[in-house]
Amino acid sequence: MVVDTRDFSAKSTFSDGERSKSSSHRSQHRRRGNQGIIPAVVLSFLESQLQKLDGENARLADYFDVIAGTSTGEVGNTRLRQTLTNIVVPTFDIKQLQPTIFSSYQVKNKPSLDALLSDICISTSAAPTYLPAHYFETKEPSGKVREFNLVDGGVAANNPTLVALGEVSKDIHKGNSDFSSVKPTDYARFLVLSVGTGSAKTENKYSANSAAKWGSLAWLVNGGSTPLIDAFTQASGDMVNFHLRDDTLTGDVSSVDIATKENMEKLVEVGERLLKKPVSRMNWDTGLLEPADEELLTLAKTLSKEKRLRQDFKSSHNFEDL
Numbered sequence: 596m597v598v599d600t601r602d603f604s605a606k607s608t609f610s611d612g613e614r615s616k617s618s619s620h621r622s623q624h625r626r627r628g629n630q631g632i633i634p635a636v637v638l639s640f641l642e643s644q645l646q647k648l649d650g651e652n653a654r655l656a657d658y659f660d661v662i663a664g665t666s667t668g669e670v671g672n673t674r675l676r677q678t679l680t681n682i683v684v685p686t687f688d689i690k691q692l693q694p695t696i697f698s699s700y701q702v703k704n705k706p707s708l709d710a711l712l713s714d715i716c717i718s719t720s721a722a723p724t725y726l727p728a729h730y731f732e733t734k735e736p737s738g739k740v741r742e743f744n745l746v747d748g749g750v751a752a753n754n755p756t757l758v759a760l761g762e763v764s765k766d767i768h769k770g771n772s773d774f775s776s777v778k779p780t781d782y783a784r785f786l787v788l789s790v791g792t793g794s795a796k797t798e799n800k801y802s803a804n805s806a807a808k809w810g811s812l813a814w815l816v817n818g819g820s821t822p823l824i825d826a827f828t829q830a831s832g833d834m835v836n837f838h839l840r841d842d843t844l845t846g847d848v849s850s851v852d853i854a855t856k857e858n859m860e861k862l863v864e865v866g867e868r869l870l871k872k873p874v875s876r877m878n879w880d881t882g883l884l885e886p887a888d889e890e891l892l893t894l895a896k897t898l899s900k901e902k903r904l905r906q907d908f909k910s911s912h913n914f915e916d917l
Contacts, residue, residue, distance in 0.1 A: 632859060636866025637891070644895035649902070656680045658898040661699070663759035664719070664748075672713045675702050683759045685748035686718045689728055694751035695743065700762045707733050707741040718745035760785065 638655060645653040656662075656679035663683040675682070681699035688695045697715050702708045710733050718729040728746045735741070752758045764779040777784050801822055806814075814823040870891065 632862040633866040633869065636863055637869055640870050641891050641895055644892055645899060648895060648899040654679070658902055661759050661763060663755035672711065674711055675699065675709050675715065678712070681762075683755065683762050684715050684719050685752035685755055685758050686715070686743075686745040687748060687750040688744055689746055690742075690744035694748075695745060696758060696762075698762050700766050706735045707739070709733060710743070714743075718743065719748040721745065722747040722749070 642653065642655045645655070645658065659680055661681040661683055662678075663685075675697055676699070678699060682697070683699070684697040686695045686697065687693075697708055697710065710731065714729065714731040718731075721727060721729050723746055726747075728744060730742070730744050732743070733741050748755070760782065763774075767774045767777055768779040800818075800820060806822070809817065809822070815821060
């Protein structure tokens with residue numbers, strides 16, 4: 596299962612059909628400044644449901660194969676190789692003008708990626724115009740030093756799920772025994788749940804007729820909006836199976852940088868209201884989200900069942916426990 600935490604959202608992927616065979620994938624994700632509080636509330640609730648099912652020691656990290664995130668979707672203060680589960684964190688190097696992906700799958704062969712999670716988090720959260728770019732260095736066992744000049748991972752991958760699935764596919768191709776019955780491109784075996792940070796209420800702001808008259812400047816700034824940036828950030832945002840997020844935020848709660856106590860409390864309330872909403876599926880024909888008759892409690896039960904099936908499978912085949 597895979598979790599995408601872009602804008603502090605979470606995504607989870609499962610195998611289809613052979614859950615009793617250790618061949619599924621789970622994941623989570625998040626981002627967007629202060630609004631990271633919203634999915635934090637949701638994920639806290641999901642973990643509480645797992646604890647009711649499997650005991651007070653149950654942790655979200657034990658139920659997901661990989662966690663991917665950008666911006667506030669990534670947290671931590673240990674090193675990449677020390678995470679509780681696999682993670683994939685996109686950033687963008689402004690000196691090299693190319694993405695830098697901090698991946699648990701790659702760090703084994705690329706020790707220069709074994710950075711402190713605090714440096715990784717600051718980097719992937721460094722949204723241009725809001726926060727400064729982040730510089731740090733890592734040193735390999737050989738003594739070789741690598742420099743990083745990084746900004747928000749959303750510049751390179753606004754939807755971390757796609758990056759995570761790419762990393763998982765490469766791991767499957769290398770012969771990971773956990774996914775012996777899954778092919779690298781067998782994406783139908785994955786189920787992705789997205790828990791977002793929320794976004795401002797959107798309208799049909801643009802049309803082909805108006806855009807046809809725009810010049811370069813109008814694509815960048817138009818009536819207080821940024822059409823080109825809107826297009827890039829929204830294009831891949833819905834490439835998931837299941838959604839749990841609020842796209843109707845207004846006022847201070849729709850801002851990414853108002854950190855007053857009152858606004859923080861309002862964001863917690865948004866997260867609590869979100870818990871009462873059903874998850875949705877994307878209708879690719881209409882581009883609209885539709886009710887999927889699923890709830891977080893249902894997801895918790897599925898996660899619990901999947902974990903037990905994996906443990907049984909590994910035990911019966913003399914594999915080490917998860």
